[in-house]
Amino acid sequence: MKKSIGTLVFFFSFSLVFCQSHSRTVYHLTDGWSFHRGDFVGAESPSFDDGNWSRVRVPHDWAISGPFDKEVDKQIVAIEQNGEKVPTEKTGRTGSLPYVGVGWYRTVLPQADLDNKKAILLFEGAMSEAQVFINGQKVGFWPYGYNTFHFDITAYLNPDSRNILAVRLENRALSSRWYPGAGLYRPVTLQLLNKAISVPIWGTTVTTPVVSEEYARVNVKTKIDGAKGRNLRVVSVINDLNGRVVGQQDRMFNNIHHFIEENIEIDQPNLWSPESPALYYAVTKIYDGERLVDVDSVRFGIREVRVTPEEGFVLNGKSRKIKGVCLHHDLGPLGAALNKAALRRQLQLMKDMGADAIRTAHNMPSSWQMDLCDEMGIMVVAESFDEWNYPKTKNGYNLYFDQWAERDLVNLIRCHRNHPSIVMWSIGNEVPEQGRADGGRIAKRLQDICHREDPTRLVTVGMDRITNAIENGFAPLLDIPGLNYRTHLYESAYKKLPQGFILGSETASTVSSRGVYKFPVVEGKNKTYPDGQSSSYDLEYCSWSNLPEDDWILQDDMDWVIGEFVWTGFDYLGEPTPYDEYWPSRSSYFGICDLAGIPKDRYYLYRSRWNTQENTLHLLPHWNWKGKEGDTIPVYCYTNQPEAELFINGKSQGRRKKDPSSRLDRYRLRWNDVIYEAGTVKVVAYNSDGVAVEEKEMKTAGKPAGLRLTPDRQTLSANGEDLVFVTVEVVDKEGNLCPTSDTPLTFDVNGAGRFKAACNGDATSLVQFQQPNMPVFNGKLVVIIESGEVAGDMVLRVKGKGIKTSLLRLNSQ
Ligand code: GAL
Numbered sequence: 082m083k084k085s086i087g088t089l090v091f092f093f094s095f096s097l098v099f100c101q102s103h104s105r106t107v108y109h110l111t112d113g114w115s116f117h118r119g120d121f122v123g124a125e126s127p128s129f130d131d132g133n134w135s136r137v138r139v140p141h142d143w144a145i146s147g148p149f150d151k152e153v154d155k156q157i158v159a160i161e162q163n164g165e166k167v168p169t170e171k172t173g174r175t176g177s178l179p180y181v182g183v184g185w186y187r188t189v190l191p192q193a194d195l196d197n198k199k200a201i202l203l204f205e206g207a208m209s210e211a212q213v214f215i216n217g218q219k220v221g222f223w224p225y226g227y228n229t230f231h232f233d234i235t236a237y238l239n240p241d242s243r244n245i246l247a248v249r250l251e252n253r254a255l256s257s258r259w260y261p262g263a264g265l266y267r268p269v270t271l272q273l274l275n276k277a278i279s280v281p282i283w284g285t286t287v288t289t290p291v292v293s294e295e296y297a298r299v300n301v302k303t304k305i306d307g308a309k310g311r312n313l314r315v316v317s318v319i320n321d322l323n324g325r326v327v328g329q330q331d332r333m334f335n336n337i338h339h340f341i342e343e344n345i346e347i348d349q350p351n352l353w354s355p356e357s358p359a360l361y362y363a364v365t366k367i368y369d370g371e372r373l374v375d376v377d378s379v380r381f382g383i384r385e386v387r388v389t390p391e392e393g394f395v396l397n398g399k400s401r402k403i404k405g406v407c408l409h410h411d412l413g414p415l416g417a418a419l420n421k422a423a424l425r426r427q428l429q430l431m432k433d434m435g436a437d438a439i440r441t442a443h444n445m446p447s448s449w450q451m452d453l454c455d456e457m458g459i460m461v462v463a464e465s466f467d468e469w470n471y472p473k474t475k476n477g478y479n480l481y482f483d484q485w486a487e488r489d490l491v492n493l494i495r496c497h498r499n500h501p502s503i504v505m506w507s508i509g510n511e512v513p514e515q516g517r518a519d520g521g522r523i524a525k526r527l528q529d530i531c532h533r534e535d536p537t538r539l540v541t542v543g544m545d546r547i548t549n550a551i552e553n554g555f556a557p558l559l560d561i562p563g564l565n566y567r568t569h570l571y572e573s574a575y576k577k578l579p580q581g582f583i584l585g586s587e588t589a590s591t592v593s594s595r596g597v598y599k600f601p602v603v604e605g606k607n608k609t610y611p612d613g614q615s616s617s618y619d620l621e622y623c624s625w626s627n628l629p630e631d632d633w634i635l636q637d638d639m640d641w642v643i644g645e646f647v648w649t650g651f652d653y654l655g656e657p658t659p660y661d662e663y664w665p666s667r668s669s670y671f672g673i674c675d676l677a678g679i680p681k682d683r684y685y686l687y688r689s690r691w692n693t694q695e696n697t698l699h700l701l702p703h704w705n706w707k708g709k710e711g712d713t714i715p716v717y718c719y720t721n722q723p724e725a726e727l728f729i730n731g732k733s734q735g736r737r738k739k740d741p742s743s744r745l746d747r748y749r750l751r752w753n754d755v756i757y758e759a760g761t762v763k764v765v766a767y768n769s770d771g772v773a774v775e776e777k778e779m780k781t782a783g784k785p786a787g788l789r790l791t792p793d794r795q796t797l798s799a800n801g802e803d804l805v806f807v808t809v810e811v812v813d814k815e816g817n818l819c820p821t822s823d824t825p826l827t828f829d830v831n832g833a834g835r836f837k838a839a840c841n842g843d844a845t846s847l848v849q850f851q852q853p854n855m856p857v858f859n860g861k862l863v864v865i866i867e868s869g870e871v872a873g874d875m876v877l878r879v880k881g882k883g884i885k886t887s888l889l890r891l892n893s894q
Contacts, residue, residue, distance in 0.1 A: 105273060108272075114137050114186050115134035116136075116185065120183040127217050142262045143264040144263040147179070148849055151665070154174070154181050157170050158255075161513070162473065163625065174655055175260050175654075183250065183251045188246050190244040197275065197276045199235050199279065200233070200273055201234070202270075203282060205449075206227055206266060206267035206445075208252060209225065209261070210226075215234050216244055224481045228492050255477075256477050258467065266416070267447050278307040279374070285301065286302045287300065289381075289384070289385070297347045303377065313337060317364070318364045319347060320361060328345040328347045353382030353383055358457060360382050360456070362380050365377045382502075388561060389581070402636050403645060406431055407587060408441060409654075413652070426793055428459055431459070434680075438460035440464060445489075452500075454500070463507065465493055466482075467510045467512075469509060469512045504538070505561060507586070508524065508540055508542055510543045511545045515553075520555040524558060540560045541562070543564075544556060544586075564586060567625075568631045585642065587646055588629075588647050589631075589647045591619055591621065594843070594844065596859025598702040604621075606622060609659050615670045618702070619682060626648070632647075633748060650672065652672030657669060658670065666844050675842030682701045688719070711757065718766075728761075729762055737751065764777050787816075787884060789812050789887075799833065805834075818860050821859060823857060828877065834891065836866060864877060875892065
């Protein structure tokens with residue numbers, strides 16, 4: 082008799098996407114979920130009536146639509162990492178969004194032919210404490226919300242009736258230092274494999290033990306379930322992305338134990354690097370006699386990474402200093418709910434700035450993000466934990482560390498080890514154990530697990546207590562010592578440490594609000610202002626952190642500093658330092674881009690150094706200072722050119738040249754004594770031969786008159802989840818940005834797309850992201866439109882009082 086899972090074929094006909102190879106079928110469980118906020122006795126039961134629950138699509142974040150509330154997860158704590166001794170009230174620490182509590186998800190599994198199949202249910206991440214039930218029976222539990230995990234559910238399935246999957250999630254109060262999101266926020270898949278013989282999930286490991294321009298050796302190690310003692314024919318093929326076969330082996334394996342292994346040589350391989358992210362597929366076909374029983378395909382890249390005291394960080398034989406950013410997992414107004422288009426936009430913005438690496442701070446990445454890093458050419462430090470045994474937050478990972486750390490690390494590494502973009506594993510961030518007696522023992526255990534699971538990659542930890550960590554033997558045992566901030570301790574740490582190099586695992590933590598400028602312009606620690614904003618002259622930071630140039634001076638002057646990961650590429654929800662105690666601050670100020678993904682001035686400072694392909698010429702502040710006529714308004718220019726001349730209404734303010742002997746003039750050009758008068762500010766940049774190569778002008782804007790709508794792309798996929806990000810700017814009648822405007826706008830979308838969210842980047846705004854109205858913040862905001870399932874045209878209409886309504890036409894196919 083043919084067995085099948087469930088009978089409701091029609092239910093899934095529109096909602097599931099599935100991919101089928103010869104022997105395995107992958108169902109993406111995207112649509113058709115019921116969701117309920119709060120606990121329910123018996124919600125796992127197949128007969129439970131979820132008819133009045135909401136219908137949602139996964140990935141889903143139950144908390145992102147708000148409302149913001151000061152009381153949510155209010156933490157009365159001293160943040161030890163920030164040097165605090167006395168507990169105080171922290172309101173926006175986890176974003177003030179309702180992520181705490183229980184949520185239930187239910188769905189009917191797709192009907193499928195179950196004969197001789199093994200059914201694996203895979204979660205890319207579930208926030209958090211996931212309890213998984215099939216047909217009322219508990220299948221398993223996985224507490225860590227950031228990890229991927231899977232269960233074999235074959236034994237729980239009814240071949241002849243509907244199969245109900247139910248998932249209970251719970252987020253505890255005081256369990257996070259930032260907004261973690263809530264729910265099934267990453268993809269869920271059902272995978273059917275051959276029961277008798279098949280490669281299990283994450284069963285193939287591809288490494289490249291020999292890498293050169295001339296040839297590479299690719300090692301493909303494949304676990305085969307059900308093969309023990311058998312003789313099987315295995316055809317291993319290496320394809321390039323165009324499907325061209327570049328290497329092949331066809332062999333009989335007799336009396337297989339559990340694994341088989343092939344070494345395949347490739348002539349003149351295309352090496353993977355950020356500049357040229359070449360990829361290949363390793364396809365393993367397994368034959369039992371004449372019968373093809375399984376096909377497993379893994380994408381990989383060919384590249385060699387090493388770190389040595391003599392050469393520093395070396396990729397494919399070339400030393401380079403890492404130009405990295407730390408990224409939290411949330412996607413701003415979309416919350417934690419994973420979306421490929423949003424991830425791609427984030428990474429593209431970082432690449433355009435010249436970044437070549439990210440650190441997934443402080444948690445395990447998603448496969449979509451790693452796939453994009455592979456494709457776009459972005460190196461990755463994949464991080465695992467922010468806490469070990471010793472709590473940073475009362476109910477954080479410390480509750481699970483002893484029981485789960487090894488299982489979590491194993492899943493992280495087995496799931497992601499074939500991604501060429503990953504260049505290091507990180508086993509922790511600023512764990513308090515670094516300063517304690519047992520810290521070294523735990524670090525060694527975790528590092529050993531990484532080496533056991535993946536002997537090809539080095540391991541790091543981001544340390545903020547380097548003096549203790551050196552004394553107690555913690556820092557010296559790491560493959561790569563990572564320093565978080567403490568630029569004044571780099572040199573002494575380098576001298577005491579055996580490794581011979583240091584990574585800036587976390588740097589800068591400079592704070593700013595897009596488009597906000599404070600006077601007088603002075604450098605300052607922990608500066609706060611009555612409006613809850615920080616100045617964009619890029620001179621403000623925290624008691625433990627520093628300016629971008631403090632890191633650059635070390636990187637430029639010390640061979641042994643192998644690069645950096647700036648905190649952070651984007652603002653994120655929660656951790657509103659320096660306004661941890663100020664309501665309504667609810668998101669960070671650290672970002673190089675704001676929460677909407679709009680670049681702040683600092684973006685151009687990093688770009689002027691990191692992007693070596695294109696010129697950068699950027700001026701700040703804006704030039705709308707009514708009431709400050711005659712006052713001093715310093716002007717800064719961020720450029721890759723060594724010199725520039727500034728003009729106000731045609732009058733030269735002098736030429737400035739970068740000065741290597743001055744901390745603040747080494748990388749920026751500053752005119753500190755400019756007297757404000759409305760009109761035009763212009764800069765002319767000169768190259769090292771003294772030739773004028775580029776100029777830029779900015780004008781005092783008049784009254785808001787219209788809107789400029791700039792989409793990041795014109796055509797979407799009609800798949801119900803693709804996104805376009807439209808930057809909306811309020812402009813005067815000549816098209817100049819009105820840089821102080823806070824005009825409220827409303828949005829509506831007609832046709833083949835729908836309004837998804839808006840965000841203006843103001844860390845103190847309590848307007849919900851999913852509402853179709855929002856004021857601009859310093860003249861700008863971003864509207865996000867989602868494609869529908871049917872291809873066609875769509876129109877975004879943006880209206881504001883006293884401003885000409887604007888329309889933007891887009892389409893999907
Ligand atoms: C670091 C920490 C980050 C973030 C940052 C803010 O110490 O690792 O998670 O809190 O400080 O500056």
